Amino acid sequence: MAITKKQPAELAKRFFEYAPAPESIDHVKIQPRYGLFIGGRMVEAHSKKRFPTINPATEKKLAEVVEADEVDVDRAVKAAGKAFDSWARLAPSRRARYLFRISRLLQERSRELAVVETMDGGKPIKESRDVDIPLSAAHFFYYAGWADKLEWAFPNRKTRPLGVAGQVIPWNFPLLMLAWKIAPALAAGNTVVLKPAETTPLSAMLFAEICMQAELPPGVVNIVTGAGKTGSLVVTHPDVKKVAFTGSTEVGKVIQRAIAGSGKRLTLELGGKAANIVFEDAPLDQAVEGIVNGIYFNQGHVCCAGSRLLVQESIAEPLLDKLKRRLSTLRLGDPLDKNTDIGAINSRAQLEKIQGLVESGIEEGAELYQPECVLPERGFWFPPSLFTNVSQSYRIAREEIFGPVLSVLTFRTPNEAVEKANNTPYGLSAGVWTDKGSRILWMAERMRAGVVWANTFNRFDPTSPFGGYKESGFGREGGVHGLLPYLELN
């Protein structure tokens, strides 16, 4: 049956209506309140301040966590400092075994972790189940193998761990970002104090359980919950030798300033405004899927999201028709439903930020397209959106929105595409869609971005280094390059 572009919503209803298929949650035990993970066990905090973590899809409280204060952070850092000597001196093969064990436990508890991740953060269960959790386990598995092979990683040099690493992670991939931070740090022989994001602390609390299950020596991993204040206490603590942060460019700059002159080592993985470039010879249907995956994956809460679509002028019309039609088939709703494509926005604050930027796009003169889409009454939601008639100077083309909002621009020549793609202070990722292998490499060479995906987007692998150029930060996570931030080469 030919699908016309006239009644996409109606057709979507007819062909793509699904019965609800929610993942069960009765196997998950979320405690009403959590302490802090310090020195190998869950402890009562010094801080009496607590705050709720809610399910953004229902606005219901899931649990209460501590807003760790100076005393708590100091205890955590001290515990990590105390554990450092023996952890660093432990036979590397023993360190490897602990990491392999953690990886195994992540796999064993993957269903539970996926559900908690989805409830706490709002991301579709199919993403937490198929992407976040398996990649987290894979990351630990990959770095486990490095722990006793460091002398092969950096030929001609002796490696030395740095000490206590202070790590602050965002809410978009809570467990995966934890894995990216903790796995290489531990493999290299460091101990860590990690602060998960305030809206998504629960998978880190489960990870604390996993550390205990794995009988990881006390103090090697410490987890303190809290908001920005707690994070700042972690990174500025004088005994923290290494700071690793993933989050916004704005906060990254604050951290770089805050630890200036301290001698701490720093890696930053910050924002992005990636160009996803479609050439006229690209297989259009495949490209449409890649564009959707690039910007609507995880509600666009992705630092490397393909938020600027650059389409070659000659195919702009047919591509946009296909894309709009595809948007109308995306299912938005209950993140726990296995058929859901677009879950809840992570928090009210983030929703307001997205709404504000979308309004600015309309005001500045761009044309907004949103498919017909019924938003649930409770919770934080934003429909998949795209803007056409976008000028490079508009805020929606310059600023990171971190939501399901795509800005479409066009180009004529490959050179123009390169120029527009690089016309941003960011440089985290980029995408190219073309049938021509030589053009892929020609474009890849010219784009000032740390990761270039060709005929795909938003793919991650523990062996593949990830990180930014320019104001998207410095340092790499993943691969052998991901070890370097946690080592001194002697």
Add this chain to the structure above:
Amino acid sequence: MDVRKTYKLFVNGEFVRSESGRAYRPDGNVNVPRGSRKDMRDAVRAARTAFPGWAGRTAMNRGQILYRAAEMLDGRAAQFVELLGGGPRARRELDQAVETLVWYAGWTDKLSQVTGTVNPVAGPYFNFTIPEPTGVVAIIAPERAPLSGLVRRLAPALCGGNVVVALAAEAHPLAALTLAEVFATSDVPAGVVNIISGQRKELLPWLAAHMDVNAIDVAGCTTDEIKAIEESAAGNVKRVIKVTEAEQSPYLVAAFMEMKTVWHPIGV
């Protein structure tokens, strides 16, 4: 009558006066330009313009040019030894500078083989990671070892395809300014190396805060200077390169590089 030699800044391949018209006499004899913020701006602009060309040269060609610079430096050994105060210590410093240039000249076409990787990802992709130059790199020459200290950082930065704005040692700028003559006669394209002399106190803050400088090497800086530089560097997330002064390795070259990862599809 006593005529004093007047040195010049090296900007965009040309020897120029400071736009400020100022000069100082670090050793009491010769005039050395006291560069200004505007000279610094011109240097950064020249470097940025030269960047794509230099980064786009073949690795071997960059190596040949660095080797040529080493030869030119060696050819003027006597002059440099004298500038450095004469004697065996000055001679050692000169020799070291020459050797450093030769060593890195041979690294240009090996760097990606040693610091790049092919990554065995799960999926039909040829996935590889290669080093690419960061862009405009600021280098602060140490006051000690004003020649070899500067060359130790210049050579690895240039080796990887970066362009450089260097600040000469304040108390001993003559070696750096004469080194500019070496680069000017070594096929180094205009703007790839720019050398400014002047007061660190005045120029460092501008360099550290400049939005078009991608990285700043602080091996030649004091602890207080490093703190101030790191604070200003945050404005555009500059890479602050703190690798120790003695480092000579491909890892130092890599510190001036970005790692780019490409996912290339595999299929029929």
